[in-house]
Amino acid sequence: MDIQCNSSAFMRACCLMEGITWTQVAQYWVLITAFLVPTIAISIQLTGIALPSIGMGAALSETATIGQTGFLLDALDQTLRDFGWHAYTESFQGKWSQFNVFATALTLMVGTAGLPHVIVRFYTVKNVQAARWSAFWALFFISILYLSAPALASFARYTMIHSLNGATEASLPNWFQSWEKTGLVLWLDDGDGQVRYSGDASNEIFHSGKIKNSELAQIKSDHQLWLSSHTAQGIDGRSLLNDKSLKGPDRDIIMLAAPEMANLSNWIIAFVAAGGLAAALSTASGLLLVISSSVANDLYYRTIHPKASEKNQLFVGRSAIAISVIIAGYFGLNPPGFVGQVVAFAFGLASASFFPAILLGIFNQRVGTVPALSGMLSGISLTAYYIIHCVFFNGSQWTFGIVENGITPEAFGLIGMLVNFAVTLCLTPFFPAPSPKIQASIQAVRHPEGIND
Known part of the structure; x- marks a missing residue:
């Protein structure tokens, strides 16, 4: 792990964007292998099938070391009912009403589209066609992980209950x-x-x-x-x-x-730990790159101090990284929730801030800087307030007259996104449109030329 950390830091420092790209490629393979190896092994152990997504819906193997027969999901459902839970396959349980499930899923999707450290990856390719293919392969490799996650959850839940x-x-x-x-x-x-x-x-x-x-x-x-x-x-x-x-x-x-x-070998257990580290490094490297460039170039150089020297820009960028690391370290030691919940919060903030600005920036040439920034601040502020209100102060969840048990903090990114759209579109007629140069740039995004260049 120390070797991987040091090599990743060296590549990021020496090779910048290209170094981060290839480092993340290596980290992905460590991550996906660390995730799939135990998942496949447990699937074979319980059902005799190597594909986890198929094994989740298959019958329990005769050689399985824990106790029931029949299909795994049927056995898991019955086990959960016997011990006082809802069935695993029962939908819309407890706080997860139909609206909250839909809103959370939509928030995660549009939040992904607005993640800056994901978008910046497409600037490392040479043309539009390569960017489109990179998006296709990114979705393909991500789907490998996401399609296996429910299977691992069902395997682990079943094994945990029966072993305890x-x-x-x-x-x-x-x-x-x-x-x-x-x-x-x-x-x-x-x-x-x-x-x-x-x-x-x-x-x-x-x-x-x-x-x-x-x-x-x-x-x-x-x-x-x-x-x-x-x-x-x-x-x-x-x-x-x-x-x-x-x-x-x-x-x-x-x-x-x-x-x-599942009593797997020690090397598999160690590999899972390495996979978790790879996931953290992969995300952190991209985020730190975006934070430093955004603060140093977009905020400091373009807005606050246009005559700043490169030395000053570099200092501001490094300072932004240092502050970000301190904040991230604090929340790492004092997490506001479990990993999946914290990830949902992050995607909710992204969906409430970046996604509307990106979408309107491409498809509406009339939206200017002030409406876009106002919408982003409104959306992210409201979403952040709601998360803090519910998670840190145990406040009651808002219903808006449509959700009986209230909207969960994980799903509130949808509301923040709608507020962002509303504020941006309402303010747009009162402020000047972008310059002709910016509008020409937007038009070029719609109809990229030299797609194969």
């Missing part, structure tokens, strides 16, 4: 003992000596979340006293963790611990 329920302290699986040290999964017994992982009040599996180690140690100590005194003294630690919404294992463990749950 009914286990004793002596028979707990090795993966649980390893990950318990991290606080991502905890067991607080009810006194019967057997693990109960369920969706009801009898659940005994939790995670530490943001609780400090000292506080967690005190909760465990009070719970042990509660058990040894037969509830006469101490406190039931399960009720304390339930009150803090820490029921069940940390959701990120589904991916991280899946190879260990």
